[in-house]
Amino acid sequence: MLHVKATGIDCIDKSIFTSEDTLKSLPKYTMPDATHRGDVIKQLIHDELLLDGNSRQNLATFCQTWFEPEIQELMALAIDKNMVDKDEYPQTAEIERRCVHILADLWNAPQAKQSIGTSTTGSSEAAMLGGMALLWKWRDRQKKQGKETLAPNLITGPVQVCWHKFARYWGVELREIPMEGDRYIMTAEEVIKRCDENTIGVVPTLGVTFTGHYEPVDRVCHALDALEKQTGLDIPVHVDAASGGFVAPFLHADLKWDFRQPRVRSINASGHKFGLSPLGVGWIIWHEQEDLHPDLVFHVNYLGGDMPDFALNFSRPSGQVIAQYYNFIRLGRDGYTAIHQNCQRIALYLAEEINKLGEFDIIYDGSDGIPALSWKLNDKPHDFNLFDLADRLRTKGWLVPAYAMPKNRQDLVIQRILVKRGFSQDLAELLMKDYKDALAHLNKHPLNESLTEAEAGGFKHG
Template identity: 55%
Template sequence: MALHRSEWDKSERDQNGVQAGAGEWRDAPSAYDDLFAEPSGNGVLTKARMPDRMADPRAVFQLVRSELLLDGNASQNLATFCTTWAEDEVRRLMDVCLDKNMIDKDEYPQTAEIEARCVRILADLWNSPAEAATVGCSTTGSSEAAMLGGLAMKWRWRKRREAEGRPAGKPNLVCGPVQICWEKFARYFDVELRQIPLEDGATGLRPHQLADHVDENTIGVVAILGVTFTCDYEPVAELSAALDRIQADTGLDVPIHVDAASGGFVAPFLQPDLVWDFRVERVVSINASGHKYGLAPLGVGWAIWRDAAELPEDLVFDVDYLGGDMPTFALNFSRPGGEVVAQYYLFQRLGREGYRRVQQACADTARWLGEQIASLGPFELLYDGRGALPAVSYKLKDDHSGFTLYDLTEQLRVRGWQVPSYPLPAHRDGTVIQRVLIRHGIGRDEASLLVDDMKRCLDRLSGGTTGAPAHPSFHH
């Protein structure tokens, strides 16, 4: 007999047993019980009110877990940049760190030391000058890290304007097609976001576009290493050279923040000769997401500054009520330390060789997928998986008609695939594209299944067959 909500709420426990129903008592739960055959395991979880009584933890776990099965399969979510695969050792370390508060460096000094090691490793990976006193911190993700970089640029610009006796009330930030976190930063912290429209045929911001948008109130330029919409890299070194020319002509000295949310853990391994990081003198800060191509579990990002002078002291708070005197710079306060520890584990576990092998395998799969999608007929590739992120982006050919990419997204969802369709940013005439991201754990075999399903979906949308055999097939 299944327990309904009212009966579930009335269930009672004491030291001798568990009440299974109205007036019915049974022995305490055994490890050999089949939970789905027990009254508590057939209960209904409350939806709007906390139950009055305690319940069998195994039963509640199983019921909640069963509800979670209604979520999509993470490995088929080709829309997300985020990690969806982890080794057992990572899961075990996360469990060990369940009670560690990353912000409480006095109580958990070794976790704080591990965070500091990660900062030094990333500074080295991103070619910080040897003489620079590079500083940085972990965050809950690349969005928070990006906002910290933006805040530091705003504070430095304001301090310089005030020292010059000039007004500092109308700051602006110049960028191309950026992720929503930069729009949030601009709105939350009262900065004008000058988002330069994409040119026809371009996959990101182009250097010659800067001159018409940079002025004395520009706090910085954001360069994207892995554009969210197209997956291509923006040319950081060329953008810096354009700003050099602007400075020569106008005297304006504009810094660059590199949003390397995804590319920061790809370019050092797959494109080591690409100059995008602290080798570019105008780059003052970089953010990246550990839980994207950094391969760590969800909930960790990194903000790194070329030098301590690039991080204004006014933004750093001293906290003395957790047991010691600790500096902190973050938008979030209490947060778990497990993701940072997992990131350090992955640095030690994989090393440069391991990261290169993982990202190369993803890139090879992405290039293969790009070739397959191009051969299907109705698509035009915008980014083919070569030279930037392990991904592909594409649109329908201009002369195509009969269905939209939104229709294809809906068809693919029937088979569990999450392939996003969305319009390119402003002034691209409403061009709609799709993007497929290849991450660790998504191999050639899974990509081939996607291609097969795309073929069947295209057949349906074009008015052909359902993609299934017309008659059952029998083997004799």
């Protein structure tokens, strides 16, 4: 057989950037009729994605942006496996079950080996499942007592939007404790003021979205214990530990926020935040079987046993669950502790450096909650606002959000940084250099008119 050596022209003809497709824009509104070379289309889409921000400089997101290569390889192995299809992929289902037991043990469930829980697409879905369980159990109790079930309410502190969605979707009154003055979180006293026989539960947040604080789960539980003794009202607690559920066991092991409090009946957390897994995995664990109303549970037999299935989604990827299990085994308690301790040290460093600038008041420094920090402008006169400062930092690629606080403190604008795995001390020092440069520029070149929140991009918490 005759082999002909490719000429230079042949090689050029096969190159990506001599393809006719590179002389056209990608279709945006209709599907093209013809097929196209995969390598060319991949390159063009790749190049469009270059216009996104650098996720490693996104200090607004709670989500992980750095991963070991082994995680990417494991997720590739699972690309064709549907998490819900437990009969077809029994070992993947077994890995999910192991994660549930590990988390139950981590959160001090009394019978971790018999724990009930599930993975979800994120902590928002897990939170909604927790809310549904509270609602169904309350309805059942009210019916048994011959009482109405038309006006359920749920008590929270300042919460992420998923709880507003839950309340609207399921017809529950959300009694959200507003911020007042320098109080940015719920207190036990504010909770008790809002309790009645229609309260389906109380939801403290372990790592408040707006600031990073933990809400006082233990004090809330003790106050509800006292209320039950006085009135007979037995109000359960669901802990939204979207961020703190993977931090507190390692940095604040003595803090009794979890199932060591008998009143805590369920906990949700996000695996893709401080659980260190890729985007798309959350978890919910219940204290015991009776905390899940049977009407909400679908039973699936596999691996010779019976496993409850309870989720809002059906088909979903399994790679993130496998990655979560990898992290549990790969890092262990020592690894998670070391990673979160480093993040906490960097948060404390940044808070100290920002405080030294003399322009700001630190609201939260990262010492007793999640590895994060938040601050506001002090009372001195300024020729700029925090939206201007955030906008200036974007010129160096940093996303350090500025946003107005929620109800009753919408007059207060703050900035916040989440310190996650992959953000080193070296990067923190480079950030502070750029922060100081941005501050110096705004002081030297005052703006005629500062940016508003809408003009600054309408930052959303996530």
